[in-house]
Amino acid sequence: MKKIAFIGAGNMGGALVLGVCKAIDPQQVVIFDLNTERTEFLRNKTGCTVAQSAHDACAQAEYIVLAVKPQQLRNVQALLVPAMKEAKEKGIKQKILSIAAGITLESLAEIPLQYGLDLPVFRMLPNTPSEIGEGLNIYAENSLATDEMCTELENMFAQCGLTERVTEHILDVASAVSGCTPAFAYMFIDALADGAVRCGVPRDKAIKYAAQAVKGAAAMVLETGRHPDALKDAVCSPGGSTIVGVATLEDAAFRSAAANAVFYANEKNLDLGK
Template structure:
């Protein structure tokens, strides 16, 4: 499916680098199949040296040769980039956009009859534990979806959803790492408060959330059932959970997701 295909990235930032790292590590592509474009020569030199991929400052040329074209630029420049490269993109090229707030309709207006895919990934793709939601455009068939799924599965997990749900995805998994970092930091501070050294408290905090998340995914059990398994009558865990419920942590997380999803909708209208 991906053998010998040329894959290109318009935009060589952190998310592009994470994807490049993931697909190379997974063996989906060889370095010589991958080309990155960016306005920064320094960034291009870094990517070429680090991953042995091809780089070019010429976006139109990169788009012209791509069989799979990633749009990994900032939202504020996507219209300018598309105007520059649109005439060079072939009808058989698969275009995958991770540009926040830029709709499939807008992509298809700029790239008529081209199979486009819109993806909402999150930052843990950088360590191979990302969560990505994929929405297919009008001209994208099952094969196009398989290509996108294979690529993003190399850096985490994938779900296929209608585009109408991507704002909700943004509020939950797109912004979710930020919520998790706050929780890790707060738990580590509490560990220090309880007498632990800072480094050990941070490791205990981060690994605990990582382990809990893996238990949910790998056992398939509802988190409520897993919680009950560690809450002995009159024990330490139920005492701590009682405080969380008293302080409204569950409601605060729910409100955070809804606020982020609403903000994503607002940004998409601009």
């Protein structure tokens, strides 16, 4: 028996595989994806096992991670029912974990339940920095999942970054800020680098300096516990260059653009579950 199976090993699923294989024995991790180049890459990098089919992966693992698109999830679940039945006959007490945005715990439990499989179900909304251990992985669970299961799940994903248990309501409304923010941050870093290049800084150094500055600012928020506005004010000397730059961003509606990006991304996530 394997500890955990990943059905899907794309950008997000693969990032989680890389993190989980640092937390537990890679031989306890089995993966399946139609993209065999991707699965071979992950096998060579981590030492995990590659299954020949989704059925084979699912039938031998305790935790089943459904790392597929929301639009594909229900079909994939239906295809895996025979494998879940097989696992039950073997005495494997399976748990389901989905990383698809917008699909509720109730909906995730529905298809297995139609076939007599009443299983503990988890929803997790990770982000791609999990690949390097700097991810944010918030999750919620249904009533069949115990505290012990949650602790075990957190231990398996510990090397992916911050893994935090929340209510399903918080999971839904926080999905955009947790999952989409890396893309927004990459855009911001790229824009800062463009500005530095315009001022004469070489491109490679501009990207490195902008990324480090953003990383340092994020660390200040997390480690000091101070409000971002207070930290911003501490950098802005009266009549100085920083406050001029801040005013320029305010003139361009920077705050509202960022807030709206999160709001409308979240609206899209909710639509995916309908």
